[in-house]
Amino acid sequence: MEERLEIRLSGSGGQGLILAGIILAEAAILDGKNAVQSQSYGPEARGGASRAEVVISDEEIDYPKVTKPQVLLALTNEALNKFKDNLASDGIIIIDSSINKPDTPYKVIQLPIIETARDRIGKSMVANIVAVGVITALTKVVSREAVEKAVLNRVPKGTEELNKKALYAGFELGEQLS
Amino acid sequence: MEERLEIRLSGSGGQGLILAGIILAEAAILDGKNAVQSQSYGPEARGGASRAEVVISDEEIDYPKVTKPQVLLALTNEALNKFKDNLASDGIIIIDSSINKPDTPYKVIQLPIIETARDRIGKSMVANIVAVGVITALTKVVSREAVEKAVLNRVPKGTEELNKKALYAGFELGEQLS
Numbered sequence: 230m231e232e233r234l235e236i237r238l239s240g241s242g243g244q245g246l247i248l249a250g251i252i253l254a255e256a257a258i259l260d261g262k263n264a265v266q267s268q269s270y271g272p273e274a275r276g277g278a279s280r281a282e283v284v285i286s287d288e289e290i291d292y293p294k295v296t297k298p299q300v301l302l303a304l305t306n307e308a309l310n311k312f313k314d315n316l317a318s319d320g321i322i323i324i325d326s327s328i329n330k331p332d333t334p335y336k337v338i339q340l341p342i343i344e345t346a347r348d349r350i351g352k353s354m355v356a357n358i359v360a361v362g363v364i365t366a367l368t369k370v371v372s373r374e375a376v377e378k379a380v381l382n383r384v385p386k387g388t389e390e391l392n393k394k395a396l397y398a399g400f401e402l403g404e405q406l407s
Numbered sequence: 408m409e410e411r412l413e414i415r416l417s418g419s420g421g422q423g424l425i426l427a428g429i430i431l432a433e434a435a436i437l438d439g440k441n442a443v444q445s446q447s448y449g450p451e452a453r454g455g456a457s458r459a460e461v462v463i464s465d466e467e468i469d470y471p472k473v474t475k476p477q478v479l480l481a482l483t484n485e486a487l488n489k490f491k492d493n494l495a496s497d498g499i500i501i502i503d504s505s506i507n508k509p510d511t512p513y514k515v516i517q518l519p520i521i522e523t524a525r526d527r528i529g530k531s532m533v534a535n536i537v538a539v540g541v542i543t544a545l546t547k548v549v550s551r552e553a554v555e556k557a558v559l560n561r562v563p564k565g566t567e568e569l570n571k572k573a574l575y576a577g578f579e580l581g582e583q584l585s
Contacts, residue, residue, distance in 0.1 A: 251425065251446075258448040267445030267471055268429075270436040293445055294471055385563060 232287055234370055235295040238360070239280040239312050240304030245357035250281035252361055252379045257285040259375035265293035278308035285370055300368055301335075302360055303328060304343065323363060325356075338367065340402050346395060355395035358384070362399015367406060410465055412548055413473040416538070417458040417490045418482030423535035428459035430539055430557045435463040437553035443471035456486040463548060478546055479513075480538055481506060482521065501541060503534075516545065518580050524573060533573035536562070540577015545584060 236253065238246040247268055254264035268281045282295040297317040303309035303324045309331055313322060316335050324330070326341040340363055346356035358380060365376045377396060384392040414431065416424040425446055432442035446459045460473040475495045481487035481502045487509055491500060494513050502508070504519040518541055524534035536558060543554045555574060562570040 247429065254446070254448055258450060261450055263447075263449045265445055265447045267443055268432070269441075269443045269468065269471065270432055271441045271467065289449065290447065292472075293447065 233290075234285045234300070234368075235298040235317070236283040236285070236300040236302075236364070236370070237280055237295050237298040237312055238282070238302045239278055239308035240302075241308070242279045244279075244304055245354065246279060246281040246302075246304075248383060249357040249361050250283045252358075252376065252383050253283045253364065253371060254285070255379040255382065256365075256371035256375040257283075259378055260372050262287055263290050265290050267293055267295075278305065278311045280308070280312065300364060300370070302364065304356065304360070321367070323360070323367070338406055340406075342399070342402070345398050345402060349398055350391065350395045352391060352395075355392055358392045358395035359399040359402070362396040362401075363403040364399075366400045366403025373400065411468075412463045412478070412546075413476040413495070414461040414463070414478040414480075414542070414548070415458055415473050415476040415490055416460070416480045417456055417486035418480075419486070420457045422457075422482055423532065424457060424459040424480075424482075426561060427535040427539050428461045430536075430554065430561050431461045431542070431549060432463070433557040433560065434543075434549035434553040435461075437556055438550050440465055441468050443468050445471055445473075456483065456489040458486070458490065478542060478548070480542065482534065482538070499545070501538070501545070516584055518584075520577070520580070523576050523580060527576055528569065528573045530569060530573075533570055536570045536573035537577040537580070540574040540579075541581040542577075544578045544581025551578065 432444035
């Protein structure tokens with residue numbers, strides 16, 4: 230892993246991307262790293278593409294803003310179009326299967342994240358946790374043990390098993406490609 | 408209000424301060440402003456004082472980190488001791504009544520935030536929303552209408568009425584002093 234890794238999670242409001250970002254950040258500290266999780270809102274954010282960002286580093290993080298992410302997750306077309314440019318040169322874009330493949334110089338990985346949440350786990354609202362599993366398996370930015378702990382710490386009481394299943398389904402999706 | 412306002416919410420993990428920060432940030436955008444909400448984690452964060460931060464501005468926010476907050480909320484002694492220095496010169500510190508009053512050049516406002524949540528609302532876990540109400544009434548950084556909408560958007564389904572009561576109790580606590 231590089232010393233500083235920037236991740237941008239994008240989609241629509243209500244897809245739980247802030248929670249996904251918090252979970253990745255907390256997993257990173259369980260792994261002994263530093264992390265900042267943030268979301269920026271402007272007046273244009275109402276109704277538009279939403280995003281949550283995570284910076285993970287072995288060092289203290291002085292500049293917490295994501296400028297050139299190594300990893301972009303996009304769960305909607307609108308989010309992809311808004312954020313698909315200006316990744317790091319080795320950046321990867323992870324998109325849901327429901328999204329049109331973009332014309333881009335970056336590596337694009339398309340996976341049935343929302344479908345897996347809806348049809349295999351039975352709740353489309355856990356697509357965020359499936360995505361966390363995908364990112365973990367693909368990028369190894371956090372360990373599976375740490376991310377599982379962070380998921381169980383952070384999801385609402387009573388939904389732990391459901392979310393654990395979603396996480397494992399995400400691991401499986403991601404590891405086919407890693 | 409100044410052009411840029413920095414708020415630091417501190418306490419222990421599990422007190423819901425990230426959610427409080429997200430609510431303040433979302434209220435700010437409902438008011439037509441820009442906002443960034445973030446939390447930083449280092450290895451020392453495990454078990455220690457936790458914090459969530461919000462920057463609100465009329466302008467676009469280039470530097471999202473809180474360096475000299477105008478408002479510090481502290482819900483535990485440990486958090487107060489960690490964060491009580493380096494506020495803005497006109498900064499205020501809002502502390503829970505359970506905390507020892509610090510020796511500090513800044514204005515200190517002590518209010519029964521946790522007691523109000525526990526004894527008046529009946530759930531100590533809504534202390535975070537009482538605190539959001541206090542900060543809103545005291546600082547007017549966001550409008551009451553916007554913060555109420557943001558609370559109702561963000562709290563778990565089925566807890567809306569409870570959290571609305573907590574918010575209004577916070578307004579009352581804060582307005583006695585504003």
